[in-house]
Amino acid sequence: MAQIAFTLRGMRCAACGNIVTTAVQQVPGVSQCDVSFGAAQAMVTYDPQRVSWQAIQQAIAQAGYGAEPLVNTDLLAEATAEDNAQAVTMQELQHRLFLAGGATLVLVVGSLPMMLGVSIPWLPMWLHHPWLQLALTTPIQFWSGESFYGGAWKALRYRSATMDTLVALGTSAAYFYSLFATLFPSRVEQHGHAPDVYYEVSAVVITLILLGRWLEHRAKGETTTALRKLMGLQPSTARVLRDGMEQEVPVSAVGVGEIVVVRPGEKIPVDGEVIAGASTVDEAMVTGESLPVAKGVGDEVIGATLNQTGSLQIRATRVGQETFLAQIVRLVRQAQGSKAPIQRLADQITAWFVPVVIAIAIVTFILWYSVAGNATLALLTTIGVLIIACPCALGLATPTSIIVATGKGAEYGVLFKTAASLEQAQAIQVLVLDKTGTLTQGHPTVTDVITHGAEPLEVLTLVASVEWHSEHPLAVAVVTYAQSQGVTLKEVTDFQAIPGSGVVATVATQTVHIGTQRWLEELGMATHEFAAAVHTLEAQGKTVIWLAIAQGVVGVMAIADTVKPEAAEVVRTLHALGLRVVILTGDHPTTAAAIARQVGIDQVCAGVRPDQKAATIAQLQAEGKRVAMVGDGINDAPALAQADVGIAIGTGTDVAIATSDITLISGDLHGIVTAIQLSRATMRNIRQNLFFAFVYNVAGIPIAAGILYPLWGWLLNPMVAGAAMAFSSVSVVLNALRLRHFRPQVVSLRHPL
Ligand SMILES: Nc1ncnc2c1ncn2[C@@H]1O[C@H](COP(=O)(O)OP(=O)(O)OP(=O)(O)O)[C@@H](O)[C@H]1O
Ligand SMILES: [Cu+]
Numbered sequence: 001m002a003q004i005a006f007t008l009r010g011m012r013c014a015a016c017g018n019i020v021t022t023a024v025q026q027v028p029g030v031s032q033c034d035v036s037f038g039a040a041q042a043m044v045t046y047d048p049q050r051v052s053w054q055a056i057q058q059a060i061a062q063a064g065y066g067a068e069p070l071v072n073t074d075l076l077a078e079a080t081a082e083d084n085a086q087a088v089t090m091q092e093l094q095h096r097l098f099l100a101g102g103a104t105l106v107l108v109v110g111s112l113p114m115m116l117g118v119s120i121p122w123l124p125m126w127l128h129h130p131w132l133q134l135a136l137t138t139p140i141q142f143w144s145g146e147s148f149y150g151g152a153w154k155a156l157r158y159r160s161a162t163m164d165t166l167v168a169l170g171t172s173a174a175y176f177y178s179l180f181a182t183l184f185p186s187r188v189e190q191h192g193h194a195p196d197v198y199y200e201v202s203a204v205v206i207t208l209i210l211l212g213r214w215l216e217h218r219a220k221g222e223t224t225t226a227l228r229k230l231m232g233l234q235p236s237t238a239r240v241l242r243d244g245m246e247q248e249v250p251v252s253a254v255g256v257g258e259i260v261v262v263r264p265g266e267k268i269p270v271d272g273e274v275i276a277g278a279s280t281v282d283e284a285m286v287t288g289e290s291l292p293v294a295k296g297v298g299d300e301v302i303g304a305t306l307n308q309t310g311s312l313q314i315r316a317t318r319v320g321q322e323t324f325l326a327q328i329v330r331l332v333r334q335a336q337g338s339k340a341p342i343q344r345l346a347d348q349i350t351a352w353f354v355p356v357v358i359a360i361a362i363v364t365f366i367l368w369y370s371v372a373g374n375a376t377l378a379l380l381t382t383i384g385v386l387i388i389a390c391p392c393a394l395g396l397a398t399p400t401s402i403i404v405a406t407g408k409g410a411e412y413g414v415l416f417k418t419a420a421s422l423e424q425a426q427a428i429q430v431l432v433l434d435k436t437g438t439l440t441q442g443h444p445t446v447t448d449v450i451t452h453g454a455e456p457l458e459v460l461t462l463v464a465s466v467e468w469h470s471e472h473p474l475a476v477a478v479v480t481y482a483q484s485q486g487v488t489l490k491e492v493t494d495f496q497a498i499p500g501s502g503v504v505a506t507v508a509t510q511t512v513h514i515g516t517q518r519w520l521e522e523l524g525m526a527t528h529e530f531a532a533a534v535h536t537l538e539a540q541g542k543t544v545i546w547l548a549i550a551q552g553v554v555g556v557m558a559i560a561d562t563v564k565p566e567a568a569e570v571v572r573t574l575h576a577l578g579l580r581v582v583i584l585t586g587d588h589p590t591t592a593a594a595i596a597r598q599v600g601i602d603q604v605c606a607g608v609r610p611d612q613k614a615a616t617i618a619q620l621q622a623e624g625k626r627v628a629m630v631g632d633g634i635n636d637a638p639a640l641a642q643a644d645v646g647i648a649i650g651t652g653t654d655v656a657i658a659t660s661d662i663t664l665i666s667g668d669l670h671g672i673v674t675a676i677q678l679s680r681a682t683m684r685n686i687r688q689n690l691f692f693a694f695v696y697n698v699a700g701i702p703i704a705a706g707i708l709y710p711l712w713g714w715l716l717n718p719m720v721a722g723a724a725m726a727f728s729s730v731s732v733v734l735n736a737l738r739l740r741h742f743r744p745q746v747v748s749l750r751h752p753l
């Protein structure tokens with residue numbers, strides 16, 4: 001199975017999405033197709049052995065829409081291409097809108113006396129002549145309004161109906177009835193009706209809907225500004241060392257392994273590793289990390305970040321599609337194109353909506369015509385129903401908010417993998433934090449070494465030799481410390497790591513165990529000798545590892561890791577947001593409790609083995625809580641997957657952390673607060689949008705159908721319906737855009753919430 005994303009052109013409402021879905025799913029070999037109207041994207045899962053993506057593209061084209069596979073080779077080129085496509089669409093809309101607007105103005109002025117029921121002396125009568133009106137309306141109907149017929153026809157071929165169907169039906173009814181009355185006024189009079197014409201109804205409705213669409217398009221362009229800003233970060237050229245000479249080349253021409261020179265104040269063009277020089281780099285635009293980061297030889301740098309103080313020479317490690325920035329853009333795009341669970345509901349409603357509305361319109365017509373015997377009323381109410389019921393705002397309500405919010409998240413260094421994760425983050429009740437690397441910096445250092453009955457340097461030599469084979473952060477600390485003491489490492493055999501307990505190996509003839517107290521006791525070793533000293537160390541929040549040689553404990557080592565400076569503030573804010581915060585760690589309970597106290601966490605789950613971490617999450621879930629887990633993503637993967645929302649701390653420059661739902665690009669814990677608050681703001685925004693969309697439709701239909709007419713003589717003029725419809729979509733998009741002003745809020749010490 002393979003997956004491909006297409007960007008789509010020519011979609012006008014969520015129902016168009018249903019058509020694309022149907023068309024693609026009819027292709028043999030396609031197993032799933034998800035279309036997001038808001039993001040204008042289709043995500044297709046298919047079997048590449050049975051069908052090519054070109055065939056899928058073909059199928060979409062046959063359904064009447066444009067589709068381009070989404071592969072970002074060059075962020076800049078892609079951004080320009082998108083801008084151009086947007087400009088072309090806008091221009092075409094503008095032409096049609098200008099013509100419609102001009103002609104409609106004349107029509108409306110001409111119809112004023114009739115509409116208002118007064119005579120306006122200075123207005124020449126011929127302005128209201130049916131033939132002039134026909135001449136003015138015809139180009140609006142068939143040129144400006146051509147897209148409605150086109151859309152309705154496309155839909156019809158898939159036995160479906162979209163908002164185009166409704167508009168085409170409604171305006172055609174007004175136009176053709178008027179045409180009939182113009183051509184054969186006597187026939188109309190025969191039936192006992194005045195041969196009135198309603199050209200202006202069709203003209204005004206078409207103009208308003210085009211205006212609405214134009215405004216909507218303009219506003220929708222704004223929803224992706226955050227993403228555009230990201231794409232625009234990519235510098236266009238790079239200075240590369242070739243044959244000992246500095247050459248300025250396009251970024252796309254830089255190859256992996258090439259040496260790139262970056263001067264102070266310049267953007268780093270590609271991802272790479274520093275091979276010469278030292279500097280500080282502002283990574284805020286990509287990672288959200290606000291403080292500049294010091295970089296020296298051996299450090300990784302991220303393309304598109306800003307080199308500040310010194311000159312750097314870097315070796316390019318990732319270019320083109322592989323760069324960190326490109327990965328982020330891809331992830332954000334995917335999230336924008338994915339469907340939030342709340343949207344599936346809206347989609348289902350939309351699919352049923354149009355046929356139901358057509359049925360209501362028919363019933364309305366029959367009732368007014370045959371029961372009340374009023375042809376004018378029958379015509380106007382039917383048109384009103386068809387126009388007001390257009391479900392376009394409903395289709396925009398969810399995706400536009402999601403698009404703005406995911407972009408906003410990326411700005412703060414918070415990547416939502418899917419729209420679903422954005423929806424779920426608001427409902428989190430318990431937040432579980434891994435200790436090492438999440439709450440702490442993850443750069444542990446050895447602070448104390450205590451030995452009894454053994455030569456300290458000899459113990460250190462054996463221990464460091466074993467730890468050299470371990471990947472564990474504690475092991476790295478031990479090796480670094482030993483090297484600083486001038487220890488030379490020895491040959492090791494039979495190395496074995498027991499996750500959550502420690503490591504064991506043979507050096508020369510001696511078996512060396514390094515690990516937790518519990519583990520050594522399980523192996524039958526006595527630990528009481530160090531118990532008192534260890535307790536003091538652990539109460540300081542230090543991690544203690546136990547050292548045993550030849551089945552006897554010979555010493556302990558204390559390792560400290562500083563707590564992240566923002567941790568306390570973040571925990572305080574999470575509490576203020578109503579969350580329960582829990583530490584989950586494999587470390588000793590005393591150590592964990594000390595750390596918990598430092599940052600203000602009240603619940604500790606310590607001594608948990610890696611394979612039990614997921615079970616601990618499940619336990620919390622069994623209490624009926626919605627649980628989020630924050631971890632560094634590697635050894636915490638099962639727990640991240642088990643949690644309702646898995647939040648991974650970005651490790652270095654690797655964003656593609658598979659098991660998490662949300663990735664915090666920098667290690668900054670503020671990202672957790674941002675994610676939750678952004679999720680809450682987004683869901684609030686979506687609910688407002690759905691309300692806007694529904695109010696127009698649900699309240700509008702009965703009024704348009706004339707329910708209030710018998711009571712108070714109220715009737716929704718079809719032109720007013722057109723205005724309401726057009727502006728419902730605009731108001732939804734504008735409301736979604738308010739999310740651009742989202743700002744996370746933390747509770748600092750001086751300003752308690
Ligand atoms: N390579 C190792 N060297 C020494 N001790 C180890 C090693 N691996 C594990 N341990 C012991 O096992 C304990 C649990 O390890 P584990 O990796 O599960 O958790 P952790 O890294 O300490 O904390 P966290 O769960 O917060 O990441 C450690 O605190 C340490 O005492
Ligand atoms: Cu509509």
Ligand SMILES: [Mg+2]
Nearest residue numbers: 436437586635
């Ligand atoms: Mg760990």
